[in-house]
Amino acid sequence: MNSNLSAILSLHAELSLVLILLVALLADLFAGPLRRRWFHPSVCVLMALQIGLNLTPDTRALFGGMYVNTPFTSIVKSILSAGTLLIFLQSGEWLGRKDTHYKQGEFYVLTLATLLGMFFMVSAGHFLIFYIGLEMASIPMACLVALDKYRHHSAEAGAKFILSTMFSSALLLYGLSFIYGTSGTLYFADLPAMLQGSALQQFALVLFLAGMGFKMSLVPFHLWTADVYQGAPTSVTAYLSVISKGAAAVALAIVLRFVFPLMEEDWTLAVALLSVASITVANLMAVLQGDMKRFMAFSSISQAGYILLGVLAGTAQGMASLVFYVAVYVVANVAVFAVISTVEQHAGGQTGRDAYRGLYRTNPRLTLVLTLALFSLGGIPPFAGFFSKFFIFAAAFAQGWWLVVFLALVNTIVSLFYYLLVVKAMYISEPLTEDGLPAVAPLRSHPGVRLTLALCTAGICLLGVASFVYEGLARWAGMM
Amino acid sequence: MTDFTLLTVVVLTAIALVTAALLIARLAAPRTFNPQKGEPYECGVPTRGEAWFQFHAGYYLYAILFLIFDIETVFLFPWAAVVGRIGMQGLLSIVFFIVVLILGLAYAWRKGALEWK
Amino acid sequence: MDQAFLDYYSLEPFTQWIHRTLCGVMPEDWAVFIEGLALGIVILLAYAVLAVVLIYMERRVCGAFQCRIGPNRVGGKGGLLQVPADVLKILTKEIIRLRKSDHVLYELAPYLVILASVISFSCLPWHKGAEILDMQIGIFFVLAASSIGVIGILLAGWSSNSKYTIIGAVRSGAMIISYELSLGITVLTMVILSGTMSISGIVESQAGGWNIFRGHVLTLVAFVIYLISGNAEANRGPFDLAEAEQELTAGYHTEYSGMHFGFFYLAEYLNLFITAGIATTLFLGGWMPLHVAGLDGFNAVMDYVPGIVWFLGKTFFVIFLLMWIRWTFPRLRIDQVLTLEWKYLMPLSLVVMLAMVVMKVFGLVF
Amino acid sequence: MNILSLFVLIPLLMMLGLWMARSVNQVRGVMVAGSSALLVLAVWLAVDYLRLRALIANLPFPQPEMLYTDSVVWYAPLHICYSVGVDGISVVMLLLSAIIVFTGTFASWKLKPLTKEYFLWYTLLSTGVFGFFISTDLFTMFMFYEVALIPMYLLIGVWGSGRKEYAAMKLTLMLMGGSAFLLIGILGIYYGAGAQTMNVLEIAGLHNIPEGMQRLFFPAVFLGFGVLGALFPFHTWSPDGHASAPTAVSMLHAGVLMKLGGYGCFRVAMYLMPEGLAQWGDFFLILTTVSVVYGAFSAVVQTDLKYINAYSSVSHCGLVLFALLMATRTSCTGAILQMLSHGLMTALFFALIGMIYGRTHTRDVRELNGLMKVMPFLAVGYVIAGLANLGLPGLSGFVAEMTVFVGSFEHPDVFHRACTVIATVSIVVTAVYILRVVGKILYGTCRNPGHLKLTDATWDERFAVICLIVCVAGLGLAPWWVSDTVSFSVEPIVSHFNLP
């Protein structure tokens, strides 16, 4: 009894998240008009507390190995929480609007529920927990996507998301059923010895990868991405593109590395193909996009392809690089979406790239932040994206995936091209409006957005330079 | 006899009951043709329009709520059968589960999903 | 408790003897086939007879409550042959084919309704050793099987392509699934108390005292909740708004005629019986005789009454209660129906269940 | 702190100052102060380097390749360090960069609009350049290399002229494409050398990259840097970019940035993978020869002053790579001298073209006549630059080209000699296009009445031009201190090549 209780208490990251979730839910239900004012700041503060309290890394396996916590997964969770906090901060403006403020509570609760699911997914030691975590991360996400329920794009995006997520989890489950059928267990600890690579297991692996491919929106499973990203509220798109993708990538890496070690030849090949396909196709598609959210959707598909390089490496170095990449990707992408969201709020809901023409003249700081973030995404030094790309390339290269790395590198040029298109629109192009003025007037953004942007900029500039982040990750990944 | 055989017998019985009764009726009942008979009944006045319309969304709402609360049974029944034996731990975990369920109910209630509109 | 005494009436040795004998004269497959045939006939007979009895009972009870006589012409003063006459009449009525209906679903609906009720019917604990379908998850199976009926109702309403039927079907759909929740939870409460899901197990567990006496006031509350939701499940007044004749002609089966309609009618009465039977099983000890702790002589006398008598007696008592309710209360509106379930019964049943768990865990039940 | 770090630190401080500056004058003040500090630092470094070198020249233990070396571990798991160090080559390059940054500041004195932002990106660019030259770590080298590239996009895109958006995009993408090759090459070197160190000197010392990997990654690295060094056929970004860029950016780009290519080819590709060089040298030699000749001939047919100079740069930078690939001590020394010389004179050229264009608003050779009378100072400067370009003795071009061709001809191989002979054609062609332009636009009568009213150079322009002319002449008249230093530093690298 006592040992059980202490075991449950050692899920402190998850428990504290549940606590915040409950507080938010109850506050939403019973706090009345008070909540309009204090809801946003207090949830942000609670979230910050949650991150601060759960920084202590520990190693523990609970429930007979169904749940495994390592310093590495702890740090991954912290990164995910921090990303969520950033999203919360920047969503203040959107949630303060008249037509959305009454949905604040739902937004927090659903977001935290998905985050909780991701925690379990990352810490899973059994496919059941993995699957539950995955679904917990997907189902509320569909509600989030459809949160703007009177904008029919949002509902439509939600429908597309939930259907594709169900489809993918069906594929994944079908794969898992064969893994179970051929091995008789679903414990990560017991599986590696059983998975020798028989035909059925290879089939299962393919299905598993396809399912995860949907979640991570890899080519050729990416068809839902652009629509959903465009239709969802911008803050949700941001969340979807960074946190959920990052968690899925980490979980995929953990599963492939620790559950399928004997089938490495099979999955590395598949992952390499997925990676190259994602990067290439998404880059080519991104070039054609005029809407910023669709554009970021394809950009995020290609980023997922880069993240896969870390999975491909399948080593401790790969894992560390992957998580570092995700962390950097989180700050950069959140910054981009914070800007998109702000511009959207102040330019009458426009998300097209044309709205950004001449933005520099009216909002130089916003422009600068967006530029830095895009540079970071494109892998330009001295911003963090350069380091994360380098590390992930190095990790894949170390395992001999020269050609894949080379193709990915060539693709960075294409990606740079389309990131520069945005930069060009902001700095160089003339506004298309009738009066020749930029679509966005000089604006003073919401304090939450400003804080987000400041934090993200700091992250973009410092994450690469401050080497202890990556070194810590590498050390902990090595200990797994 | 195994459960399966029994179940088959029962199912076949049910089908036989309906089929046999219908057969008897078919044989015994008169059959006349009248175009008015084939129309849906609307108190004698000519039928207007289709009945296959989309109906009140409130019904869906209850369907969804039902779905959520009905699934709890899947988890609760196996647990209920053994709760006397697993004791405190079973109690705690299920209390947590039910609290979440009740929260869900409270949420639906508070947000007005239970009002018939 | 003297279990040996109870075994005196067990039917199990009898059925086994039949099986052995049959196997002696023919291959086993043949034996099984013949047994199945016999079983089917028994079920059919019981089903039909009970339906007739229930309909007659309803008419008489209804008459009594409304201060009138009820059937009294056909077959003597009691009108005993009224119902068989009705059966004959309904068999000879024309079955009208609709022009604009969805024929397949339209034909399928009565099958589903009857199927649901026959399967649930077969799960009842008639007597010791006489349960036909006795699975480990018996009560769960009953819940699952009885839910098939709602599909039949929905299909019937939908496929008829008439406005009355569709409204009736949707109403009854919403109502049945709603009350399924509190019904399920009260059943769950009793499963917690009994510690098993098998129907025979639940009955056995009440050898020392019926459940309704074992759980203090909780089981009583649960019993009431069960009766209310069971009544709703059976689509009977005051929850008969699916076939509210004042507004919807005949609700979801408006477009069914002759024997087609007869099935729904049949199923409704059998569902009433099943609801009562399950209530008997869960709360009143099934075929278990009434025992009072300490009064051994009394108990011994009670043991001599066969189980099936106990079961039918208790069931008809519950049926009587349900009829009483039906003919006493006015019909509810759909919003009242749903409010009653979601805002009162559901939370209440959850609370009862939690309290029952606590009591069970801390050993506070008898 | 290592003195070399100042080369990175000062620009960073300048950027901070620029960020806080509130007026144009403050911006100019920060720029002048910073770039002067850099120049002083570079000069001091050169002097001190020579002193130290002379000091340790006679010591018994083996001579260190680099001085002022220092190393701070940065990313331990990947052995990335912030390592710095300079030898003669880097000192010279730092000096060149400092001069051009300094003069470039004056060349863009009156630039508008968004002066502050312009100088911010400009300084970021120079940070990259300086950082690149002081680094001895592959990773930081690559990082600074890219830092130097990306500001070009905005500098050209926002402040450029003509087809600036196209040119900026083309330039950035081609150079980043080069850096993609470079990155894969760097990873190849790191893992080929056993993944123990990223330090160039240490890798060279290990000398353990398998030959197969060298064969694979040498072209990647060489090509990567070669794109920036305007290697044919990847030179096409250069004319467009130069033509569209604002004056100071053209100066910095042609003057310094293109040198990054040659320097990198030499320091990384050839130094670390000599076997790769042996495999691929001939192939690249053909390409560079084409560069040299093709660039010169292309310059002849151009009518835009900037295009002429840009193609001339292609030709001259091609000569740098050409000389490096000859891989003899003299030719490599010549290559470094050529970098220095070309950097100075092409900066001078672009500065002058920018000043002329600022007045006449045309760069078309056909529309300019008789400017000597209108703006004598600029005209004289232009003549001097042209003469340096075609290799007049006494100016820097002569020294450099002489060394290059002599060194190349030293190569015993017939093929190499044949290439040398072909490449010398460019000298003649250079003379043709330089003299044609000088004659066309400076002499004769000014037929455009609008041009008659134009003024000569202002003080800031004169200052920039004079500085550069002094350097060009200085290098031409007293080349020995540079060539001695350079050839001393080239020696340990060339000794790797095992030439016959």
Add this chain to the structure above:
Amino acid sequence: MEIDAFYYLILSTVMMFAGIYGFFTRRNLLATLISVELMLNATNINFAVFNRYFYPGALEGHFFTLFGIAISAAETAVAIAIMINVYRNVRNIQTDDVSDLKG
């Protein structure tokens, strides 16, 4: 009267692929949803059958089935809720008409 596992597996495979086929060919959101449910139930059958026939000693597969059912129900609830929203917004649930977002 024991039924071979093989038949169950055939059933589940047919369900799975029928679901996949339906998912890609049906133009109606609800039909698509039903197809996906078919797929999910195929996996549930698989788990239960594998457990029952191949690994009768443990209950992992059964648990997975239970959770699978619950989760797919939750998914369906959300999916239907969203579809009602779509319907309210566009008054139609044909996927051909739900294409304001090109893709």
